[in-house]
Amino acid sequence: MWLAIRGANDLGNPRRMVLAAFWAILGLLFLIGEQLPALWVGAAVVALALLAGVGLGKGTERVVSAQKQEADAQRFGHRLFAPALVIPLFTLLVALWLKDVEVAGWRLFAEQHSTVVGLGVACLLALGAACWLTRESPATGLESSRKLIDAIGWAALLPLLLATLGSVFAASGVGDSVSHLISAVIPQDNRLAVVLAYALGMAAFTMIMGNAFAAFPVMTAGIGLPLLVQQHGADAASLAAIGMLSGYCGTLMTPMAANFNIVPAALLELKDPHGVIRMQVGTALPLLLCNILLMYFIVFR
Incomplete structure (x- = not known):
């Protein structure tokens, strides 16, 4: 739903309302899809296909200027890849060693979804590591991820x-x-x-x-x-x-x-x-x- 809201406000995308409708429908399917009648879900999937066929467009606004991106790449070098490595490493840690850990009788990770929860936590840790490394705010990270998803489009x-x-x-x-x-x-x-x-x-x-x-x-x-x-x-x-x-x-x-x-x-x-x-x-x-x-x-x- 965040993608839908931000996409609708992206004035650099001439098809921003199509983009917003696409992500809004998908978000609703993830949130309440199990409670909807099968016919409605099928209609929503058809709508997604039609919207993708029309074209979602791409925004032109830059979260960070090209000059700053180039300067950061030169300054940090291969260290920029370190936050991305946090995701697989922490997820593997949860899947192999932390999935059954309990604190005061409470499981840290749900028994049947430990890997998925670990992946979600790993993404948050990676975002924090990236913000610490680049001295950027979490909002910049979220907006950058939205722009990347916009660039990939329905293929995601x-x-x-x-x-x-x-x-x-x-x-x-x-x-x-x-x-x-x-x-x-x-x-x-x-x-x-x-x-x-x-x-x-x-x-x-x-x-x-x-x-x-x-x-x-x-x-x-x-x-x-x-x-x-x-x-x-x-x-x-x-x-x-x-x-x-x-x-x-x-x-x-x-x-x-x-x-x-x-x-x-x-x-x-x-x-x-x-x-x-x-x-x-x-x-x-x-x-x-x-x-x-x-x-x-x-x-x-």
Whole structure:
């Protein structure tokens, strides 16, 4: 809702009311979506698609001048990345060691949502660290984040939408079809062949869908659980983790992952719209090979 209010007041955006309506509808869905009738939620999703199709526009106001940004970059150097590192480090700390901590009988983090709560706290800590480092106010940080979201636009929702699409595919039986297809093509009793099918399938399906969250339920239901876990005795937790990493290798190599590979090229005004992908292929392929080796040697009991 903050994005909607601030977007409506951004006079530098000629489509500020469209932008405000988009974020307001999305905010309402997050706040009270579970209490709304399914028909209303469906209509809201259609409205989001129509608004995105019209174009949300971009504001032209600068929170910080370009000259000050350049000066800060020269002064702080790589220290500017330190606040961003707070987010994954603190989230990992909560997920591994602090999730069950209690103080006076009260849990610090909710039992079923400890990682999500830890992520939220980590973002606040990162904001505080960034303000301390740059000597800027929290309001500047919030406004800068709004401008970044405006620049990304509707593509910021792609991970959420693609994860939902993956669940729909899994519920519609696509996973079973994948399982039958793979069983007919590869020898099921060959552990290496099944590992290759799962890891390469995660990468390939991610390239098609644009996000590993969409590929994961389909490939895991079709290959991971029936063939690797149930038939070959693989550990489900480690298999899922490495399987997701294999999918992320596909994310690095596809234009379908627009929010990762196409939007940054547009923001950086690169001459080659696929320049980000070309630079990432050299990392993605060796990393995929490492994931295959890890999967083969680690996940089996």
